[in-house]
Amino acid sequence: MNVEQARLNMIEQQIRPWDVLDQSVLDLLYTVRREEFVPPQLRALAFADIELPLRIDGVDTGEVMMAPKVEARLLQELGIQAHEMVLEVGTGSGYMAALAAHRAHSVLSIEIDRRLASFGEANLIRAGVRNVRVEFGDGALGWSDRAPYHVIIMSGSLPVLPDALLAQLKVGGRLAAIVGDAPAMTAQIVTRISETGYDTLPLFETCLKPLRNAWRPDPFRF
Structure with missing residues (x-):
């Protein structure tokens, strides 16, 4: 496989047509080498327009890398700045954290699976x-020890966005999440516009494996 040609094809045929037009984001996809974050046995698929299962030493963890166009679109819409602190929930391969780290001051990435x-x-x-900084733990409700954050990235889907998670955003902060239940999920950017106010921007419909221990409201509580 011609790696550089495959990378170019990914950017020009998958990512740019998905309205990822910020040149700094496109340039970053050349800088951060996706194939180095993919499990070795799947590197031939590093630039494919699919989610990739995260298998460690031949064992399927049950988690996936998001499709490249989803990662790139979320990164673009978050508009991460050089002074900002980012919380990522779901380290996975580390690729999304690496992309964010090239734009942010620092990234705290929480992973519930020790292998990952x-x-x-x-x-x-x-x-x-x-x-x-990668920490082992359950970040389904965020990571309050270091809150508030300028940016929060949820790398697994959530049935709903819990208030406890939104409360960890700074005013002006943004959260990227894929929200809903399969097959109807929507990628969203939520911006905290005041101490009590939030603005939600729907981006696109998609489907992603749920975050482990994702909070769900009690259907019997009224």
Whole structure:
């Protein structure tokens, strides 16, 4: 496989047609080498327009890497700035954290699966990304120890957005999440516009595996 041609094809045929037109984001997809974050046995598919299962040492963790166009579109719409602190929930391969880290001051990435925490952290170290801290834990309701954050990225879907998570955004902060139940999910950017106000921008319909332990309201509570 001609890796650079495959990368170019990914950007020009998948990502740019998905309204990812911010040149700084497109340039970043050349800088952060996606194939170095994919499980070795799947590297031939690193640039394919599909989700990739995260298999560690031949064992399926049940988690996936998002399709490249989804990662790129969310990154563009978040508009991360160089002074900002990012919380990512769901380290996975470490790729999304690496993309965010190139734009942010720092990234805190939370992973509930120890195998993935180790895998993602190793990928980040090998790629020379020094401003990401990976922690093992359950981030389904955010990570209040370091809150508030300028940006929050949820790397698994949520049936609804819990108030406890939104409360960890700074005023002016943005959260990227895929919300709903399969097959009807919507990628959203939520901006905290005041202490009590939030603005939601729907981006596109998609479907993504749910975050482990994702909060769901009690259907019997009135």
